[in-house]
Amino acid sequence: MNRRRFIAASASGLAAAALPARAQRFQPPQDVAPLIEQITGGVAPTTGGITVKLPQLAENGNSVPLQLAVASPMTVEDHVEALYVIAPRNPRPLVATFHLSPDAGRAEIATRVRLAGTQKVVAIARLSGNRFLVNETEVLVTSAACLDESM
């Protein structure tokens, strides 16, 4: 092996050791039906009713802004009890759970999530009276043009 190839091979070996998980090929989406079923306790969720605000294209999967809203009177009789965020391509698909009550006044949260590649983000709302809403939103996630492992 000539010197140039040896150096290139060593350099790439070193770079591989330093690669963060996201720089490798992202895993395909997992089947999250069992997770959803666990959340709803087997109750079939109604599609819709959750407004999900996510960018169409996320330049960096490390930080993607997400907003969830459910039009709910948030009274004792009728309110959103919890909001769940599921990312099927993430190594741990359940991203977060937000617990609400009539004290919230509005069923609306905002946060920033990590997305391991292009995928359909699933939002679930648990309403009082054991009712469930579900919504899927596709986000295109790209990687950096020049990956940076310098410090």
Add this chain to the structure above:
Amino acid sequence: MMLGRVQVPQSVKRGEAFEVRVIVQHPMETGFRRDLQGQAIPVNIVDKLACTYGGREVFRAELGTGIAANPYIAFYVVARESGPIEIAWSDDRGQEGRASALVDVA
């Protein structure tokens, strides 16, 4: 003590829902990243965050590794009486943090 900040509107009307914004300084280490020697960096995330207002918990969140570093969360609370909005959070190593802001209810 972990650094974090909370922001509420300067004044709100009684009965109105107002936005509470929180940001916490934390790497939210997933456990999947590797250092330059190839060793996995251990997982370390803020996993619990709760908001107390007027003597009771009004919001609670369970966070996973899928929440971005330096977690930001915004949620709503109904204005009852003037007083502090208190946020408390903890990570999976038992480190805790608190932040509070006063809300003026008209």
Add this chain to the structure above:
Amino acid sequence: MTHDVMRHVAAAACCCAAALACASDLPARPQPPRNGSEFQSAEVRALQADDFANPMSLWISRGEALWKEPRGAAGKSCESCHGEAANAMKGVTARYPRWDPALKRVVNVEERIQACSEGAQGAGRFGDPSDELVGLSAYIALQSRGLPMSVSIDGPARGAFERGRSLYFTRIGQMNLACTHCHDANWGRRLYAETVSQGHPTGWPAYRNEWQHPGTLERRLRACFFGVRAELPAYGDPDMIALELYLAWRAQGLSMEAPGVRR
């Protein structure tokens, strides 16, 4: 495919670079001049503009506290010499890097802070990289927000300026590219899914989503070196400061926008 594109880019830029190097006056600057935030996504721009949600706000809180904290053998805080940051530091970052008459060399803001920490405070240097240093630098940079970048390249600063300019046009790394090849010849074009910026320093220190952490301009420039697979310069390398001076000159008149957020 990428290699072919790079060869075309390099070939086209090579001619430009040669022409510029021959010109006796100063190199042409990108027109119209555009800040780094204009090349980010709408979400990143919105985050930069949001003083609370911008993750830099956490480090700036630390910087603000540090400004008032007595440190080192002298037991002095920044405030004890300089007074209120909003007054004393207004416009400072916009004028850096600059020739420092006491240190007898061109320094960037971070190096000037280090000199104060070592000298006036007797607290030694902050580490490389350092959360506290980036927080302090970001807090100081905030006092220049909205002001035009305006550095001096006259007199004793000229040597560093010429060195920085020469580096800007020098090919480096396995990819054999100079700064000019991307940031003069190809700004506004796509590299993979990103839009190449004009390479201005006005948004730094910044929070980079790629790092999930803030960093100084120096850290960002080292990332460029890494990007073209060049050996990384050591932190504090005078060549890097010379490059920062050239970049600051090249960005003159542009509105400071630190603390920034970048992809």
